[in-house]
Amino acid sequence: MTSFVDEFVSLNADAMSLKLYSTTAQDVERALLKPTGNLSSLMALLSPAAMAYLEPMAQQAAALTRQRFGANLGLFLPLYVSNLCANECDYCGFSMSNKVKRKTLSQDELNQEMAIIKQRGFDSVLLVSGEHETKVGIDYFAAILPQVKAKFSHVAMEVQPLETVHYQRLAKLGLDAVMVYQETYRPYTYAKHHTRGKKQDFNYRLATADRIAKAGIDKIGLGVLLGLDDWRLDALFMGHHLQYLEQTYWRTRYSISLPRLRPCTGGITPKVELSDAGLVQLICAFRLFNPQVEISLSTRELASLRDNLWALGITHLSAGSSTQPGGYVHPSSQLDQFEISDDRSVEQVVSRLKQLGFNPLWKDWEMAWINQSP
Amino acid sequence: MNVNQPSQSINVMINGVAETLKGHVIISELLILKQLPINAVAIVVNDEVLPRSRWNHVMCQHDDSICVFSAVAGG
Amino acid sequence: MLTISDHQFTSRLFTGTGKFSHQDIMLAAIAQSQSQLVTLAMKRIDLHANHDNLLAPLQSLGVKLMPNTAGARNAKEAIFAAHLAYEMLGTKWIKLEIHPDPKYLMPDPIETLLAAKQLCDDGFVVLPYVHADPVLCRRLEDVGCAAVMPLGSPIGSNQGLATETFLNIIIEQAQVPVIIDAGIGSPSQACRAMEMGADAVLVNTAIASSAQPEKMAQCFAQAVIAGRQAYEAGLGRVNRQALATSPLTGFLGLNV
Numbered sequence A: 001m002t003s004f005v006d007e008f009v010s011l012n013a014d015a016m017s018l019k020l021y022s023t024t025a026q027d028v029e030r031a032l033l034k035p036t037g038n039l040s041s042l043m044a045l046l047s048p049a050a051m052a053y054l055e056p057m058a059q060q061a062a063a064l065t066r067q068r069f070g071a072n073l074g075l076f077l078p079l080y081v082s083n084l085c086a087n088e089c090d091y092c093g094f095s096m097s098n099k100v101k102r103k104t105l106s107q108d109e110l111n112q113e114m115a116i117i118k119q120r121g122f123d124s125v126l127l128v129s130g131e132h133e134t135k136v137g138i139d140y141f142a143a144i145l146p147q148v149k150a151k152f153s154h155v156a157m158e159v160q161p162l163e164t165v166h167y168q169r170l171a172k173l174g175l176d177a178v179m180v181y182q183e184t185y186r187p188y189t190y191a192k193h194h195t196r197g198k199k200q201d202f203n204y205r206l207a208t209a210d211r212i213a214k215a216g217i218d219k220i221g222l223g224v225l226l227g228l229d230d231w232r233l234d235a236l237f238m239g240h241h242l243q244y245l246e247q248t249y250w251r252t253r254y255s256i257s258l259p260r261l262r263p264c265t266g267g268i269t270p271k272v273e274l275s276d277a278g279l280v281q282l283i284c285a286f287r288l289f290n291p292q293v294e295i296s297l298s299t300r301e302l303a304s305l306r307d308n309l310w311a312l313g314i315t316h317l318s319a320g321s322s323t324q325p326g327g328y329v330h331p332s333s334q335l336d337q338f339e340i341s342d343d344r345s346v347e348q349v350v351s352r353l354k355q356l357g358f359n360p361l362w363k364d365w366e367m368a369w370i371n372q373s374p
Numbered sequence B: 001m002n003v004n005q006p007s008q009s010i011n012v013m014i015n016g017v018a019e020t021l022k023g024h025v026i027i028s029e030l031l032i033l034k035q036l037p038i039n040a041v042a043i044v045v046n047d048e049v050l051p052r053s054r055w056n057h058v059m060c061q062h063d064d065s066i067c068v069f070s071a072v073a074g075g
Numbered sequence C: 001m002l003t004i005s006d007h008q009f010t011s012r013l014f015t016g017t018g019k020f021s022h023q024d025i026m027l028a029a030i031a032q033s034q035s036q037l038v039t040l041a042m043k044r045i046d047l048h049a050n051h052d053n054l055l056a057p058l059q060s061l062g063v064k065l066m067p068n069t070a071g072a073r074n075a076k077e078a079i080f081a082a083h084l085a086y087e088m089l090g091t092k093w094i095k096l097e098i099h100p101d102p103k104y105l106m107p108d109p110i111e112t113l114l115a116a117k118q119l120c121d122d123g124f125v126v127l128p129y130v131h132a133d134p135v136l137c138r139r140l141e142d143v144g145c146a147a148v149m150p151l152g153s154p155i156g157s158n159q160g161l162a163t164e165t166f167l168n169i170i171i172e173q174a175q176v177p178v179i180i181d182a183g184i185g186s187p188s189q190a191c192r193a194m195e196m197g198a199d200a201v202l203v204n205t206a207i208a209s210s211a212q213p214e215k216m217a218q219c220f221a222q223a224v225i226a227g228r229q230a231y232e233a234g235l236g237r238v239n240r241q242a243l244a245t246s247p248l249t250g251f252l253g254l255n256v
Helices: A004-008 A013-021 A025-033 A039-046 A048-069 A107-119 A138-151 A164-172 A187-193 A202-206 A208-214 A231-248 A276-289 A303-312 A346-355 B027-033 C023-033 C055-060 C075-089 C109-121 C134-142 C164-173 C187-195 C213-233
Strands: A072-080 A124-128 A154-158 A177-179 A194-196 A219-223 A253-257 A294-297 A316-318 A359-361 B009-014 B017-022 B041-045 B048-050 B065-073 C002-004 C007-009 C013-016 C037-044 C064-067 C093-096 C125-130 C179-181 C200-203
Touching (some): A004 A202, A013 A039, A013 A231, A025 A039, A025 A048, A039 A231, A039 A276, A048 A276, A048 A303, A072 A107, A072 A154, A107 A138, A138 A154, A138 A164, A154 A219, A187 A194, A187 A202, A208 A219, A219 A294, A231 A253, A276 A294, A294 A303, A346 A359, B027 B041, B027 B065, B041 C075, B048 C075, B065 C075, C013 C213, C023 C213, C055 C064, C064 C093, C075 C109, C093 C109, C109 C125, C109 C134, C125 C134, C187 C200
Parallel strands (some): A072 A359, A124 A154, A177 A219, B009 B065, C013 C037, C037 C064, C093 C125, C179 C200
Antiparallel strands (some): B009 B017
């Protein structure tokens, strides 16, 4: 199967890194003239030299986002269905050797979680699980998906990489989107942080977005865990990945997420510090690079920072999230995947968004009349 | 294709014009007969394109409609 | 260097052979244009006329001959014409042109896509002439076309790049060469097409119907070269938005 892996192996990381770090102010100014769809421009906008241009980048990014998305900000909530995991990833609370209580939601528990989420007004959920193929695999997902889809207009999933036929099966059941974050595009670093389990297979994970697209799923989410390696270079690789996917699978929509490494149970410290200014730079650079990509902001970040980031290019957010299975029914147990920083309720966030001039959206559009089979 | 039979006239259409030919003329010979170029033309017999490789092998039959096309200036 | 399928071109100006008042003028103009690809139509030969040898002089110019399917009103006829062209000229290159509308000669998108798929499957090198519809161009690319040829404005209208907005989208998205065809009426329009990032342009009427076709062909040649070089050098954007007064990044507390 042809995939991004074929293109990835032709990219010279050292050369890219050298070029990125030798970017001059002039390169940045030139990039600002022609940022859209241009990987050289993206590189310049991700460079240290671009930090002196944050305000003009922000102005342009904000204007582009308004033009494309209006003042709309889509609300979704993660719904953790299981924290069973067969991988060892040192940055994650669910890592298999972490001594946390393991849980997979039963039918009843799932219904209770969904009831609370619906009550809060949400119509878009992101099903999340650890990566445990035998105990929480395609059959489990295929069993729960129809029930979740019966209650929510938009259902996304962030679980272990699956085969194309599995994604096809899920697409027929109404799956709207799949998120699969490469975490880092540096194979050596990747190997250091993923020491056991199927997630060790870098290429298999890298080709997942291709499999999802070939299965005809409407939206694909990419992401890197900023801090595992040099965040500028990882972001640039993600830009290449996004460009390749958009050109190859032109009927698909794309989203990106920019999670910064956060403290978790047994967690690690970032390799390269990513400041708030760096996060601003990332959001603006990606928006300028791609006017239509959805950019999602989770509750990992502090409320005060989130409120300053909305305008710069964000299109989707979560609020009042729980990152543990059963966390909406029983909020205070110790099962968190990562620590939450913006702990405002959704009412508080919605109210603040309106204050800031945004239009919080529960539902994007009506899929009811479209036949789900690809 | 029986070359031992005595020749007999046949009626064909060539580019929409009725013609009488003395016998079952081979297509490639027809071009020479009508003083048409051999290169850069294409031949259609009864609404089917006749591959060039078969021009020496196919004979005109009675009531055949033969069209000869050439490249012209245009577009 | 422009690569289309298995052929490389150093000239990005393609020319048509129609509407010239005389064959000699046509040949002289094509020579001046430095074009390396010319399009030809096909017709039933006139049995009683003198057969002007069109091809030998063209071939002596060293140009690649690409027959078009003009006259075809649907996919079936276009496919037939393509096979005819192959027998006639021995080339699998074909410009797919299906316009059932005799007034504006607008290309039929549905018949074109159908014919393109069949011909690509049969091993033809298909260059389809279509409206500047980005999705249609992607569909044609998906079925295997070697390039796409979106129109600038109706054939022969000399109205220039009426479809500029959509040509930009096509150029951005295409993974095969984009050849802007039809309606280019002046060298400046051809230059503009190249500045936008088109891979080549096809010009016929503007040269053929000019008072001095040879000279006009020369101008087009220069315009295409200038436009392409400008594109490669990197054009600057003219207007920069003035910065608004309320900063979006002030909250970071950076002293910039």
